[in-house]
Amino acid sequence: MSAVLEVSGLVKHFPIAGQRAVVQAVNGVSFSVARGETVSLVGESGSGKTTVGRCVLGLITPSGGTVHFHGAPIDKRHNIRSKTLRGRLQLVFQEPAESLDPRMRIGHTIAEPLRSLGVSQAERQQRVRETITRVGLRESTLEQYPAELSAGQQQRVGIARAIITEPELIVLDEPTSALDPTARAEIIDLLIRLQQELETAYLFISHDLSTVRYVSHRVAVMYLGMIVELGSAAEIFSHPRHPYSVGLLSSVLLPNPRLKRELTVDLKGEIPSPIDLPKGCFLAGRCPFADERCRAAMPPPDDVGGGHLVHCYHHREALRGREALDYFDQFQSEAEQVLGAGRR
Ligand SMILES: Nc1ncnc2c1ncn2[C@@H]1O[C@H](COP(=O)(O)OP(=O)(O)O)[C@@H](O)[C@H]1O
Numbered sequence: 469m470s471a472v473l474e475v476s477g478l479v480k481h482f483p484i485a486g487q488r489a490v491v492q493a494v495n496g497v498s499f500s501v502a503r504g505e506t507v508s509l510v511g512e513s514g515s516g517k518t519t520v521g522r523c524v525l526g527l528i529t530p531s532g533g534t535v536h537f538h539g540a541p542i543d544k545r546h547n548i549r550s551k552t553l554r555g556r557l558q559l560v561f562q563e564p565a566e567s568l569d570p571r572m573r574i575g576h577t578i579a580e581p582l583r584s585l586g587v588s589q590a591e592r593q594q595r596v597r598e599t600i601t602r603v604g605l606r607e608s609t610l611e612q613y614p615a616e617l618s619a620g621q622q623q624r625v626g627i628a629r630a631i632i633t634e635p636e637l638i639v640l641d642e643p644t645s646a647l648d649p650t651a652r653a654e655i656i657d658l659l660i661r662l663q664q665e666l667e668t669a670y671l672f673i674s675h676d677l678s679t680v681r682y683v684s685h686r687v688a689v690m691y692l693g694m695i696v697e698l699g700s701a702a703e704i705f706s707h708p709r710h711p712y713s714v715g716l717l718s719s720v721l722l723p724n725p726r727l728k729r730e731l732t733v734d735l736k737g738e739i740p741s742p743i744d745l746p747k748g749c750f751l752a753g754r755c756p757f758a759d760e761r762c763r764a765a766m767p768p769p770d771d772v773g774g775g776h777l778v779h780c781y782h783h784r785e786a787l788r789g790r791e792a793l794d795y796f797d798q799f800q801s802e803a804e805q806v807l808g809a810g811r812r
């Protein structure tokens with residue numbers, strides 16, 4: 469399986485004006501995305517998801533680590549804006565308005581990436597018509613302006629603009645977070661269908677667990693600029709192992725108050741500041757299982773099988789203590805009720 473995207477040991481620290489301290493936004497993130505695969509980055513606001521996405525596209529320069537696209541490095545000269553890669557990487561924003569010029573007709577907006585690739589006008593017109601239909605909009609939309617469209621229709625235009633160059637990778641940064649639930653479900657269905665048709669790889673960034681569950685093949689749970697757990701969506705959502713993942717998932721997915729009380733990992737206190745991160749595991753100060761070892765050094769990834777990685781010294785004991793099997797059966801059945809059957 470050849471990777472479309474390979475991220476290795478990615479670090480991004482932002483300087484703070486007039487201070488020696490830095491914002492440690494991303495602290496050693498590694499993952500890959502294969503052709504036609506959706507890998508999701510999920511985590512609370514401020515966990516570093518957008519910063520990873522911007523490094524992946526070469527919009528900002530990492531402080532450490534590497535990003536490779538089909539084996540070649542993404543850097544200052546080779547990125548989403550450079551001639552060499554133009555059209556092969558694309559980005560879909562949370563706010564469709566960010567990629568739509570209010571004074572430009574939709575047809576013009578969708579054609580723009582082709583124009584910058586030097587595609588002839590005749591071919592542009594044909595591909596714009598094909599693409600607008602492909603995203604479920606009428607051809608007459610091409611003559612309209614963004615303000616005449618609903619938020620969901622605007623996001624379809626944003627997606628049309630991204631897929632028109634047939635990219636190999638699209639970074640989708642909270643693409644459905646600004647939409648109402650109906651439009652959200654429609655956009656998710658559209659993205660899944662387009663991926664099946666075009667075999668595009670998606671890096672899907674979201675804080676919304678129910679959406680992530682539905683679109684992802686694999687999921688990376690982020691906390692303070694680290695991936696604390698990475699695995700197939702089925703594994704992460706039915707057998708979460710890292711205390712942070714369990715806390716995050718159960719707080720959202722368990723409707724039953726008794727189960728919620730029993731299963732939730734009770735994380736104490738506040739998220740530490742990314743300017744002043746603790747030594748050792750970043751969760752140690754909040755985790756009920758933490759001991760001296762956790763406070764001394766960041767846990768390395770533990771592969772629990774099938775590429776399911778957990779950065780925790782205690783995930784095995786933590787589970788045993790809570791009668792793992794019953795726990796997960798109940799967790800999964802409740803999660804299924806809330807989320808529906810999911811994608812795969
Ligand atoms: N340009 C920047 N300068 C300074 N700090 C930044 C910048 N961009 C992001 N950050 C900080 O980096 C951390 C991660 O932010 P971000 O990647 O946007 O997280 P997420 O997308 O998960 O909400 C946050 O603490 C944020 O305030």
Ligand SMILES: [Mg+2]
Pocket residue numbers: 517518519
């Ligand atoms: Mg973000």
